[in-house]
Amino acid sequence: xxxxxxxxxxxxxxxxxxxxxxxxxxxxxxxxxxxxxxxxxxxxxxxxxxxxxxxxxxxxxxxxxxxxxxxxxxxxxxxxxxxxxxxxxxxxxxxxxxxxxxxxxxxxxxxxxxxxxxxxxxxxxxxxxxxxxxxxxxxxxxxxxxxxxxxxxxxxxxxxxxxxxxxxxxxxxxxxxxxxxxxxxxxxxxxxxxxxxxxxxxxxxxxxxxxxxxxxxxxxxxxxxxxxxxxxxxxxxxxxxxxxxxxxxxxxxxxxxxxxxxxxxxxxxxxxxxxxxxxxxxxxxxxxxxxxxxxxxxxxxxxxxxxxxxxxxxxxxxxxxxxxxxxxxxxxxxxxxxxxxxxxxxxxxxx
Ligand code: 13P
Ligand code: SF4
Numbered sequence: 648x649x650x651x652x653x654x655x656x657x658x659x660x661x662x663x664x665x666x667x668x669x670x671x672x673x674x675x676x677x678x679x680x681x682x683x684x685x686x687x688x689x690x691x692x693x694x695x696x697x698x699x700x701x702x703x704x705x706x707x708x709x710x711x712x713x714x715x716x717x718x719x720x721x722x723x724x725x726x727x728x729x730x731x732x733x734x735x736x737x738x739x740x741x742x743x744x745x746x747x748x749x750x751x752x753x754x755x756x757x758x759x760x761x762x763x764x765x766x767x768x769x770x771x772x773x774x775x776x777x778x779x780x781x782x783x784x785x786x787x788x789x790x791x792x793x794x795x796x797x798x799x800x801x802x803x804x805x806x807x808x809x810x811x812x813x814x815x816x817x818x819x820x821x822x823x824x825x826x827x828x829x830x831x832x833x834x835x836x837x838x839x840x841x842x843x844x845x846x847x848x849x850x851x852x853x854x855x856x857x858x859x860x861x862x863x864x865x866x867x868x869x870x871x872x873x874x875x876x877x878x879x880x881x882x883x884x885x886x887x888x889x890x891x892x893x894x895x896x897x898x899x900x901x902x903x904x905x906x907x908x909x910x911x912x913x914x915x916x917x918x919x920x921x922x923x924x925x926x927x928x929x930x931x932x933x934x935x936x937x938x939x940x941x942x943x944x945x946x947x948x949x950x951x952x953x954x955x956x957x958x959x960x961x962x963x964x965x966x967x968x969x970x971x972x973x974x975x976x977x978x979x980x981x982x983x984x985x986x987x988x989x990x991x992x993x994x995x996x997x998x
Contacts, residue, residue, distance in 0.1 A: 657959045661687050664966040673706040677713035678902050679926040679951050683959040684712050693902035694771050695790040701725060708969055712957045714740045718976045719775040723987045732974040734961035738953045740772050745856035746812035748776035755784050757841045764805035768797055770813045775978055775986050782985035787992035791886055791901035794820040800996050812856030819886040819893050821851050861887035864949035865924045870895040873922045883908055884924030909933045913941040926951050
């Protein structure tokens with residue numbers, strides 16, 4: 648991408664401040680961040696990789712370039728005395744906002760009252776308060792990389808699982824485990840179907856949330872159009888896409904899986920073109936990285952407006968205000984222990 652003098656100045660200043668803070672500072676960034684931010688990041692990863700790397704970080708200050716729930720998870724896994732910063736606190740995840748802790752708690756209490764043991768499994772894209780509720784009800788967290796392992800684990804802990812907030816990841820994962828559609832029930836929070844026969848029978852109860860980017864901007868007909876323009880070429884998507892999209896694709900998996908498939912295809916040289924259905928900043932980076940070796944095509948120009956709120960300018964402002972605590976993420980101490988329980992259950996099951 649073209650760079651202006653001004654963005655060049657911001658970049659130089661960020662690098663200067665990084666040098667000045669030295670070992671006291673580590674910058675983490677999710678793959679969906681823009682190139683202007685990624686170029687300053689020390690550790691790039693998907694949400695699972697980034698969570699796994701936190702405990703090994705010794706720096707006093709961790710600046711997290713991603714969305715709010717990721718920075719909250721970093722706070723949970725950080726050492727005492729370490730501080731976590733997010734360059735824009737408005738950078739929240741639209742899907743995470745679809746499950747409020749008080750609603751999750753109310754639903755779990757109602758489900759428990761029916762006498763069945765329903766274990767909650769929360770996608771990591773959820774607030775710390777939701778993770779705390781899940782932890783208190785004996786549940787765990789999962790990411791798109793380990794949703795299958797964690798759903799198997801959760802099914803083994805009780806009679807049914809409440810999967811939240813992403814109904815698509817829940818359904819797509821259920822398919823890989825052979826859980827039939829008839830064994831699943833989608834919650835209707837407004838209509839209140841908690842006491843319905845369908846919910847009472849279900850092994851998998853799905854929260855009605857989704858990622859607006861993957862759910863609404865990536866459509867089955869786009870996959871068909873790609874296949875007819877590029878016969879024999881593969882379409883790979885993130886499992887936050889609808890099952891109708893996943894059905895027509897040649898593979899679905901986490902951010903880490905999508906990156907590995909692109910790297911593998913470029914290294915093997917057997918495929919000329921690969922279509923990737925996930926957030927556009929990542930796909931664009933892969934397009935540029937492998938240009939000339941592999942034609943990487945985005946399924947849709949779908950970027951995450953929340954991830955985009957973290958800009959190089961805001962990263963610079965955070966670094967300039969580090970000592971005053973500008974952009975620091977503070978989490979409710981009372982929620983830390985139960986939320987950590989739910990995260991640790993995932994990390995222990997997915998070593
Ligand atoms: P990963 O868990 O693959 O990093 O994805 C996070 C996310 O927000 C996907 O939209
Ligand atoms: Fe949330 Fe979707 Fe953005 Fe991922 S892409 S952070 S799930 S809104």
